[in-house]
Amino acid sequence: MLNKKIEAALGDQINYELFSAYLYFGMAAAMEDLSYRGIAHWMRTQANEELFHAAKLFDYVYSRDGRVKLPAVGQVASEYKTPLEVFEIAYKHEQSVTARFNKWYELCLAEKDHVTGSFIQWFINEQIEEEDNIKTIVDRLKRIVDNPDALYKLDNELATRMLAAYVNLINTSAPGA
Numbered sequence: 001m002l003n004k005k006i007e008a009a010l011g012d013q014i015n016y017e018l019f020s021a022y023l024y025f026g027m028a029a030a031m032e033d034l035s036y037r038g039i040a041h042w043m044r045t046q047a048n049e050e051l052f053h054a055a056k057l058f059d060y061v062y063s064r065d066g067r068v069k070l071p072a073v074g075q076v077a078s079e080y081k082t083p084l085e086v087f088e089i090a091y092k093h094e095q096s097v098t099a100r101f102n103k104w105y106e107l108c109l110a111e112k113d114h115v116t117g118s119f120i121q122w123f124i125n126e127q128i129e130e131e132d133n134i135k136t137i138v139d140r141l142k143r144i145v146d147n148p149d150a151l152y153k154l155d156n157e158l159a160t161r162m163l164a165a166y167v168n169l170i171n172t173s174a175p176g177a
């Protein structure tokens with residue numbers, strides 16, 4: 001059975017992952033409004049990644065005989081002026097997610113719950129990629145801020161993003177994998 005402090009922390013994180021999904025849906029809406037359809041697609045995919053994270057945490061809590069409460073998800077913006085603004089906010093947000101998982105991992109150590117600590121490590125590792133992907137896009141956007149052609153190309157490139165779980169499925173079912 002889950003320790004109550006850890007159950008509360010995981011519940012809080014489920015709420016934050018759902019908030020993250022909501023945040024990225026808001027960014028997708030803003031990018032649709034500005035006709036950056038590739039970036040909107042990228043943000044929609046990111047929102048789906050966050051829903052997957054929430055579900056993974058949810059399933060873990062019940063697998064350890066815990067219980068999930070579902071308080072309201074916070075309000076988000078759905079208007080932004082530029083792709084750079086959107087990705088800079090997304091980058092700060094992912095840094096806050098990383099800080100949270102580090103805090104939950106320390107809580108697991110303090111409470112001597114090594115099973116949950118091991119589970120949390122999956123998310124800590126995931127954050128390396130989450131931060132890196134977004135930071136790379138921020139850097140690229142800064143370089144092309146006054147170049148509409150380059151921005152158009154980047155928008156097209158971001159339209160090709162696929163959900164990580166789907167990519168993993170393709171890779172593991174490929175011949176010779």
Ligand code: FEO
Nearest residue numbers: 017050053097130
């Ligand atoms: Fe679920 Fe983007 O961290």
